[in-house]
Amino acid sequence: MxxxxxxxxxxxxxxxxxxxxxxxxxxxxxxxxxxxxxxxxxxxxxxxxxxxxxxxxxxxxxxxxRTFTPEDISDLYRVRRTLEGQGAASCIAAPLELLQTVDQAYERLAASARSGQDTVEHALMDLRFHAAVIALIGSTRIDSFFEQIAVEMAYAIRLIQHDEVTERVSEAEVLRDHARIRDAVLARNPLEAQRAVLAHIEENEPRLLRVIRAG
Missing domain, CATH: 1.10.10.10 (Winged helix-like DNA-binding domain superfamily/Winged helix DNA-binding domain)
Structure with a gap:
């Protein structure tokens, strides 16, 4: 090598x-x-x-x-709130093919969850779903920026997923928030899409902070 x-x-x-x-x-x-x-x-x-x-x-x-600090996590989730919130709001005018990409990303995420939640593949499918939501903004520069922090985000997602398996969080619970986001995006309902995105982030940030502090 x-x-x-x-x-x-x-x-x-x-x-x-x-x-x-x-x-x-x-x-x-x-x-x-x-x-x-x-x-x-x-x-x-x-x-x-x-x-x-x-x-x-x-x-x-x-x-x-890398060992994440609470400040690292807060900063990552600040980025997520900004980008994913704007992506969700953009669903009302986004091209149909971008909405379809969100739907397809959700289906791949669901398939990976059925195969096993505590896997690298599932983390990457989760990340690609959120990247598809951000892509609704229609900015190649924003897409490129998110790509730069994608591996770091995947690492954070892996820590959450491992904790979910340890706590025996069901597949249905894991997918629930993503389904809400997907459904609101496909319905071109920006307010509901933003609510769903922010609810998902607000649920997961404290969970990851707890994992980090437990060390």
Missing amino acids: SSPELVAEALTERILSLEFTPGTPLREIALAETYACSRRTAREALLQLARAGLVSHERNRGAVV
Whole structure:
């Protein structure tokens, strides 16, 4: 595995699968041995993951899997409120094909939930659903911005999903909020779509904050 991109991709999979939990050290020497690459390649891969929000560099410890702070979570959810709220409001005038994309994203999310809630695939399907709502705004720049924080958001979603499975939250409960958002978007009801989006965010932010504080 010779390129930083391939090493970063492999590490991302292990972090999102929660094989590497928050705070796990990521040593260049060990990574170079595991992935049969140079230490320079391992270092560049870690820098890529740091830019993606999955790795942090700590004094006297080096690179470790990112541990979210409550401030990190509040900031991420501030972004979600702004972008998803605007996306929901835009459903009234969005092109039909963008509404259909939201519907299709929901169906893929539902299928992944039936296959297993505590999976990387389910987290990515969840993220793509919310990205489809944001895409209703019709701004390629906003879509690109959300893509930049997508992996970081997927990591946060994984922590929530793992907690949901631990607490035995049903598949129906997991999908309920997303179905409300989807239905309001398809009905071109911006007020209900915004209410559904904000209710979903207000429910999940405290849950993730609790997970983070429990550490």
